[in-house]
Amino acid sequence: MIEVSTDWYLTLAAVLFSIGFIGMMIRKNALIMFMCIELMLNSVNLTFITASKHFGTIEGQISVFFVLVVAAAEVVVGLAIIVSIFKKQSSASVDLLRTSRG
């Protein structure tokens, strides 16, 4: 039986993070981008837990709780923003929001 080592977890986290990041870059729907952010956050959580397990310490797991709490708060704010954007332009496309261009 194959031993699931720390490397595997880290690789998975890296893959998840990359997927999230690429999604951020190529998708223009605000909701999808939001989901990508969540994906990246969770890949980081996975890294924390892996490290915690690998070194046998508790700090990584504590950090994960913080990240989760922050993410939950972020969801509240982020979704509210997305809803109001959608109301304004009846689309959640971020490319239409270019008022801050130089």
Place this chain on the structure above:
Amino acid sequence: MESLILVIVFLPLLTALGIKIISKIVNELLINFLTINSALLSFTIALGMFALLLTNKFEPMHLEFFTWIPSPEILFEFTLDGLSGIMMLLVTGLSVVIQVFSTSYMSNDENYSKYFIYFNVFVFSMLLLVMSGNFLVMFFGWELVGLSSYLLISFWSKKQSAAKAGNKAFILNRIGDFGFLIGLMLTLNTFGTFNYEKVFSEVLNGNLASLDIIVVCFIIGAFGKSAQFPLFSWLPDAMEGPTPASALIHAATMVTAGVFMLVRISPILQFSETGKLIIITAGLLTALIAAFSAINQDDIKKVLAYSTISQLGFMFIAIGSGAYVAAIFHLVTHAFFKALLFLGAGAVIHEMHHEQNIHKMGNLKTKMPITAAMMGIGTLAISGIPPLAGFWSKDEILASTFANGGVFYGYWALSLLAAFMTAFYMGRHWLLIFHKETGNDISEVHEAPKAMVRPLVILGIFSFFIGFINTPFFHGLEKVLEETLHYVEITHLPEGITLIVLALISIGAGFTGLLLAYLIYIVDIISYFKIKIPLQEEIKELSSNTLYLNKLGEIIFVKGMKSFSRKTAVVIDGLLIDGLVNKVSTVFYNSSKRISRSQNGLVRSYVVYFGFFMLLLIGLFIATPWILN
């Protein structure tokens, strides 16, 4: 006793302040009372101090008032020796006489109190200048004198011409002051002190470093203040001021400050051949040009102004030929007869209701006999007719110039020509005003009021007798100045028969000038004998326009400066400086415009930048240890 110097110097300033304070609430009489009594008090103290000097055989007195600048140590100090004693008497004495005259001349002027404030400030500055104990204090007085002269020239500042004349005087004086200032800096740099005696003893001990340049700088200063060629054109314009002020400032005292200063630095000056050459050349040029210009002036005061310039030229000739005593002697006699002539002119102007054209006067001697007589004395005195004052001093200058020999014979001949012209234009001046039957209506004219006539008589008496203070038989002034000029080599008068012949020649020149004026302007020989003078009109034009030097100056300096500054405004300021500043801002504007395009507002491209730089950062983390090792 030395502290009385302070009283003499600062009393006029206190008087000016006093008049300023009370001027709002009192009438003219009280101002007269205050200012004339204070002037009399100054004069009395000055007489006392002079008597004290006399008993001390003119041993210089020093007074250190306070330390002005601690390092290098410069004191606010005063010196009273023969030279400053003479000047002190002259300034305070004339100030009394002229202020008495002014009370009548200026009465009912709307700025009556202001006139006397300025007047007293002037007297204060002049006293500060002459009694100074070092160069810096002298410069202080020098500048204040320029300021008060400016204030008095443009006293009737509502008149455009008066305001302009004030500016011109001030600006031309500044050119001279600039030279003086450079001279001051060089003096401090070379000798490390401003004190006269210390500087002089350094020079006498053989420290002749950069002497010529220092002397030339001081000479430029003297030229500005004493209206010498080429800085003389302000003085005729300065006649816009009230006539009594012209008498004191632009004839008797302030314009002689340059002469005084050069005599003061004579221990340095005697070593500088270049300096002497410049002085005598400019003096001669000035004496001739101004005398020539005076011949065809129509304004009663302008003739006297040019005459003043010409006489100052004589004083410079004296200094240039090393006859310092003669220069001061002529300064003193000139102060009296020129003040007399100016006050006389003031009386005439006053009675003619501010008419200044001499062709509109004529035969005034029937109406103003005393003024005419006094002006006559002044005219004879300036023409060098013995035994009046001008003869002794002018003859001393001419004879001392002659005594130098060599090229100085030529200088002597030219000075003689100037003396001849002096007699001619002064004769013309007096004859046209007082003698010639012109048919002008003068029935309204009366003798001037007593407050004007009495100063005239006093000055007339002095103009008659003041020459006796220094004759070949009695060297009074020479003794007074002996201590001051102790280490200075003075040109002495020739002896015996030469002196008598020279005197006879200069008397002859004076008489011929007067006679010629009488023949031309009264007998009118030119039209009687139908004499054709070649280029007569052109010469007249040249004379009345001062050889067009004023216009030349205007073209070169005023117009030249204007076009130059306009060009600098366009090229240097507009193209270079503004261009540079604008270029910098355009570069920033354009580049920031380009860079700001990267801020395109698309969230996703920011994500790309973010990712790119994160990768870069990670790459750096990895690469750094590798590079460092």
